[in-house]
Amino acid sequence: xxxxIKVYRAMHDLTQDALAKELGVTRQTILAxxxxxxxxxxxxxxxxxxxxHTTVEDVFSFD
Amino acid sequence: xxxxxFYIIYGLIAVSLLLLFWLSIELSSPxxxxxxxxxxxxxxxxxxxxxxxxxxxxxxxxIDMKTASATIRASVVxxxxxxxxxxxxxxxxxxxxxxxxxxxxxxxxxxxGGYVTVxxxxxxxxxxxxxxxxLFAVLQLVMIVAALFIYVGFRFYYARKxxxxxxxxE
Numbered sequence: 001x002x003x004x005i006k007v008y009r010a011m012h013d014l015t016q017d018a019l020a021k022e023l024g025v026t027r028q029t030i031l032a033x034x035x036x037x038x039x040x041x042x043x044x045x046x047x048x049x050x051x052x053h054t055t056v057e058d059v060f061s062f063d
Numbered sequence: 064x065x066x067x068x069f070y071i072i073y074g075l076i077a078v079s080l081l082l083l084f085w086l087s088i089e090l091s092s093p094x095x096x097x098x099x100x101x102x103x104x105x106x107x108x109x110x111x112x113x114x115x116x117x118x119x120x121x122x123x124x125x126i127d128m129k130t131a132s133a134t135i136r137a138s139v140v141x142x143x144x145x146x147x148x149x150x151x152x153x154x155x156x157x158x159x160x161x162x163x164x165x166x167x168x169x170x171x172x173x174x175x176g177g178y179v180t181v182x183x184x185x186x187x188x189x190x191x192x193x194x195x196x197x198l199f200a201v202l203q204l205v206m207i208v209a210a211l212f213i214y215v216g217f218r219f220y221y222a223r224k225x226x227x228x229x230x231x232x233e
Contacts, residue, residue, distance in 0.1 A: 025118070026123065037225055038226055
């Protein structure tokens with residue numbers, strides 16, 4: 001699964017640590033999702049997209 | 064409680080357990096170490112609940128679950144292997160179930176060349192001398208340590224699989 005979290009982070013000028021704190025997860029989890037090593041749960045995917053005021057389909061795409 | 068404070072207390076508990084183990088041996092009192100281990104385990108879980116700065120999310124829970132599951136499966140194989148080998152070793156001994164009977168040749172009461180079969184069954188203290196039970200305790204300890212190593216191995220594997228040690232590209 002591909003995602004654009006890194007792009008959205010850059011657009012919002014957010015570090016991985018800051019985003020992780022906002023979402024209540026660890027920085028390593030954000031890093032693992034960005035690198036495609038971990039696919040987030042549906043709940044976390046929705047929380048991420050909601051945080052960036054966009055849709056899940058826009059942030060995540062099935063490869 | 065902070066995470067580092069918890070780790071310091073955890074270390075002190077481990078050192079105390081070692082001292083109590085030594086004391087238990089010195090006083091020949093197994094009750095001391097048995098009660099200490101249970102108390103230490105309870106104290107560990109109570110203190111762990113009070114740690115406030117450990118962030119646990121779905122990925123860390125997934126790593127925990129997968130590690131625990133793999134460790135249980137590998138440990139069952141390890142324990143079964145050692146246990147079966149031990150059973151064969153013990154019950155193949157001269158006082159074990161290897162022979163239920165023995166023969167008395169040249170008995171004056173029976174015709175020449177004949178044998179009389181005498182049956183015996185080993186009673187538990189003869190089967191496993193009490194002094195050797197300590198060896199089984201040591202063997203169990205070795206297996207627990209082996210299980211810990213298995214846990215650490217799987218922990219590294221799954222943490223790596225789910226990207227803990229990835230490079231930070233910020």
